[in-house]
Amino acid sequence: MSDDQRCWPSLCEGKLNIDVILATRGRPADVQVLLDQLRLQERAPDSVMLVGAEPKDLPDAAAVPNDPSVHRLVSPRPGLTSQRNHGVQTAKKISTPEAWLAKIIVFFDDDFRPAADWLQKCEALFAASPQVLAVTGAVIMDGARGSIAITEDQASDALALPRASDQTGYSKSKEGLYGCNMAFRATVFDQCAFDENLPLYGWLEDTDFSGQIRKFSDIYRASNLTGVHLGSKSGRVSGYKYGYSQLANPLYLARKGTITLGKCAYFWTRALASNALRSLREHPMIDYRGRLAGNMAAMADLIAGSIHPTNILSFHR
Template sequence: MPLTPTQAEDAGPFTEKMQTVVGIATSGRPTILAELVRQLVHQTVKPDRIIISYAKPEDIAAIPQTLRDMASLEFVTGNIGLPAQRNVILDHLEDEDIILFFDDDFFPHPTYIARMSEAFRDNPNILGATGQVLADGAQGPGLLVENANHLNAKANVAMVLKIEDAFNTYGCNMAFRYAAIKCLGIRFDERLPLYAWYEDIDFSRSLLPYGRVVKVNSAQGVHLGNKTGKGSGIRLGYSQVINCIYLAQKGTYPWTSAIKSAGRHLIINSLKSLKPEYYIDRKGRLLGNLIGLGDLFRNRITPERAATLHSKKRAS
């Protein structure tokens, strides 16, 4: 039975030491993942559990045995695709206070978990939160681990205290109050295949009727935006159109935002395909946009179709 807003606030009393789980869905980035795990054990507030949901054995092959022997580190596997892999993580949770989802190329500041835990502890109406991204390589050719280390080292997190309401959480770094997820039965939508598109919007905005979704500006980190492990441009382009409309039909994304988003990406990909960036398959994305529009005109709103599309281009 759905929670009322009052029940959501009281969905589970927080202990002074918040029980935290870091969940990482990974695919195709073994070296970066290994470095992320190494850094997580140096958080000022260490996670009680780190659950890695992997697609293939080689995804976790670079993690050294010394880290594998940690009692807090766990490995799970199941269906491939970001939403499916995150759902496997949810299946393995117990009664922890907070589940933090990190992309396998998001490097949190050493105080990230501490600041996020404080926000949930001090604000019982917060059900979902995202941190401040100091730099996002997804907006360009990508960043290196060395870039993330430098930016995190010089960040002045002590001076940033503001918590503000957010439209949604950003998928590379998200935290949720697990009691609310459990009571509401919220899951990542596995109809959004592969690396998905807007699965973070869908998941986090499902909580909005029952509590707050916020940005915790003092919880900081760097998103590498690494291009390995990603799907083809045509698949992403298709999702850029169809996923918006699908989520609007579900009610987790406003129709005005959905139409603007799909139209914006169509225009950007059309213009930039004339002189594309070397690290983006703009022509593939544009083709995917057009296929998505064709399906939209046929009233064929099937986001899972993205997994069946193929492109000769490299990862977008």
């Protein structure tokens, strides 16, 4: 690919502008694949913020030569929520007040593979529907829901299948946002931020953000914004830390008021039942026994009155 092909054209006067934020840790190869795919979008992004926890999280600088649209950033604090906030803050810093009002902020996970028309249809939706402030797309395959990740070839094959030509279809979402692919009017971030008390992998950060937005707006799901979530198993936190977060994070959000106690109970029941059942046999890909041990540590802290999401930062397993 030539340097000319790598450069993204600026948007015409009067249109919305789109910034894509990719928060990543430990997956520079995944980031590079997504970055190359963004260059092939039918509607190119105006800027891309690659936000790592440390420099080695980002693709080699040689992969983005002479391209001022790509910003290689390292967050002051590691963790999904901190890195996303750093990307938003950078996007606002380099925008004029007028451009901020016309900006769409898109978040993709580094292992998400959007259809080639994702950004084009996203722009059309926001341009045609001023009431829409937050939208999440439709994941047609999701490796995060299972124990085996989807391959790049499987994702390419799925995205190549014919789809309906729905241009603007969307509806209110009861489930809320799905963090692997979501978009917002930038002005949402004048009122909301990702909660940095949800550290590292940031379990339920999208659920918390949905709760923040629902205080002043509906959330929408667009069936025509399609993509594949590979569900890469690299770069994840330990099973023990994740298991602790499975209980600590929902309780924190319930106390904060971005989910109900009933929803918290659902998350607790699902985690405990799944981890207990699947711990009976060792799994080759997922540490269910570690997760269950993390669940038990969270319950012990609940009894002691010290349960909090940030406790995982002091764990050494």
